[in-house]
Amino acid sequence: MRPDDDGFPEFVRQQWGPLLRSAYLLTGDRSHAEDLVQAALEKTHRKWRKVAAMDAPTAYVYRVMVNTATSWRRRRSWGEIPQLPADTARADDPYEQIEHRQQLYAALRKLPPKMRAVLVLRYFQDMSEADTADIMGCSVGSVKSQASRGLQRLRDHLDTTDLRFTADNLLGSRP
Amino acid sequence: MTIETELRDEMNDRAAAITLPDDPWLGFHHREVRHRRHRRARIGVAAAALAGIVGVQSGLLPVPGWAPTVAVASADDALINSPVRGSLAADTAWQEGLRAVPEDKQDPTELWRVVDRDTVRVLYAGDVGDRRVALAYVSYRFGLLTDPQIVWFDGPRGATPQQMSERGNLDAARQGASLIDTSADGPGIAVVVGPQGSTATIGTGTPVTGVPGSGLAEAVLAPQAAEPTITGTLTSDGRTVTVPGTTGWTTTE
Numbered sequence: 001m002r003p004d005d006d007g008f009p010e011f012v013r014q015q016w017g018p019l020l021r022s023a024y025l026l027t028g029d030r031s032h033a034e035d036l037v038q039a040a041l042e043k044t045h046r047k048w049r050k051v052a053a054m055d056a057p058t059a060y061v062y063r064v065m066v067n068t069a070t071s072w073r074r075r076r077s078w079g080e081i082p083q084l085p086a087d088t089a090r091a092d093d094p095y096e097q098i099e100h101r102q103q104l105y106a107a108l109r110k111l112p113p114k115m116r117a118v119l120v121l122r123y124f125q126d127m128s129e130a131d132t133a134d135i136m137g138c139s140v141g142s143v144k145s146q147a148s149r150g151l152q153r154l155r156d157h158l159d160t161t162d163l164r165f166t167a168d169n170l171l172g173s174r175p
Numbered sequence: 176m177t178i179e180t181e182l183r184d185e186m187n188d189r190a191a192a193i194t195l196p197d198d199p200w201l202g203f204h205h206r207e208v209r210h211r212r213h214r215r216a217r218i219g220v221a222a223a224a225l226a227g228i229v230g231v232q233s234g235l236l237p238v239p240g241w242a243p244t245v246a247v248a249s250a251d252d253a254l255i256n257s258p259v260r261g262s263l264a265a266d267t268a269w270q271e272g273l274r275a276v277p278e279d280k281q282d283p284t285e286l287w288r289v290v291d292r293d294t295v296r297v298l299y300a301g302d303v304g305d306r307r308v309a310l311a312y313v314s315y316r317f318g319l320l321t322d323p324q325i326v327w328f329d330g331p332r333g334a335t336p337q338q339m340s341e342r343g344n345l346d347a348a349r350q351g352a353s354l355i356d357t358s359a360d361g362p363g364i365a366v367v368v369g370p371q372g373s374t375a376t377i378g379t380g381t382p383v384t385g386v387p388g389s390g391l392a393e394a395v396l397a398p399q400a401a402e403p404t405i406t407g408t409l410t411s412d413g414r415t416v417t418v419p420g421t422t423g424w425t426t427t428e
Contacts, residue, residue, distance in 0.1 A: 016199030017199070104185050
């Protein structure tokens with residue numbers, strides 16, 4: 001059997017898309033997401049014989065990816081200098097809804113990596129709390145509390161932004 | 176609408192905008208082979224250098240610029256060895272000035288220094304719209320580790336090298352790089368740089384393709400009301416790859 005016939009190429013073909021999309025939400029940057037998926041799959045490849053025999057090889061690669069994302073972020077903290085949209089919007093703006101969503105995404109990017117990972121796994125991957133806990137290597141209680149605190153931070157960020165629109169509009173400070 | 180629903184919708188929309196290669200295995204395998212080769216080389220060098228590592232890595236012993244180091248990533252030779260592209264390709268004095276611009280990088284616990292400014296190589300420099308943009312290969316060092324990067328710089332049109340600022344960086348193992356900078360309030364720019372011999376394309380509504388084989392595409396973009404999804408691609412030998420890069424979208428009130 002050729003090394004490439006061990007099922008790993010097919011695994012990469014099937015999982016690259018879902019992994020890349022999750023990695024993009026974890027990192028907020030496409031190139032870093034690609035590097036992250038590459039790193040996670042390379043680590044998985046090295047143990048593929050063992051991983052392929054597992055009940056859920058996909059869970060394993062997600063676990064590797066989330067763990068790598070945390071350390072990756074630490075190492076690459078100086079890497080990208082993204083320009084986030086300004087955290088302001090206008091209530092009478094025809095693009096209000098779009099800007100509201102932009103604010104939500106910007107707030108997600110500001111969350112600590114592990115908290116963001118919990119939200120990505122729970123609300124993008126639609127994983128159960130138990131599966132998320134398994135991938136994150138923590139308890140179900142910890143997932144519940146990280147998700148709850150993460151959502152609260154997003155709400156707080158949006159509330160602050162909305163209050164700012166209202167105050168600005170009342171003061172007529174906008175043209 | 177609950178925050179959970181909004182978050183789910185936003186993440187789904189963002190993720191759906193990510194374009195995927197036709198066969199991800201090919202790209203993955205190519206990079207994995209390269210990484211494996213470099214990992215083996217690093218292990219050999221690391222073993223040879225082990226005796227000196229502790230003192231040098233901790234910063235107690237200075238490392239001269241010529242000293243051998245362990246690369247934590249490799250560089251794409253085809254890109255790095257391509258000729259300088261862009262409207263400033265012939266302006267060697269400006270390019271020389273840009274070598275002084277890259278800054279050392281402070282990771283939380285590590286100071287990555289520019290290895291040797293003589294090794295900084297300008298890959299692209301030019302004016303696009305009202306901006307001046309440059310892409311350079313820069314190698315950083317932390318103790319005995321080196322990390323080659325390709326770094327984007329930008330400034331106002333006609334800027335001197337000293338007026339240029341770093342915009343972002345990528346591992347130099349990349350086949351190419353893109354800088355896509357848009358705004359709600361004015362024109363934006365997009366630049367895609369790849370190895371000479373490839374054909375670069377900017378995937379806007381109407382794709383902008385550079386001169387075939389030049390490995391370069393440049394465009395001035397119309398104002399964007401919301402953060403757009405614009406990707407750069409490189410086509411070579413009938414194979415098209417998406418180019419990673421630095422993106423930005425700004426708005427002011």
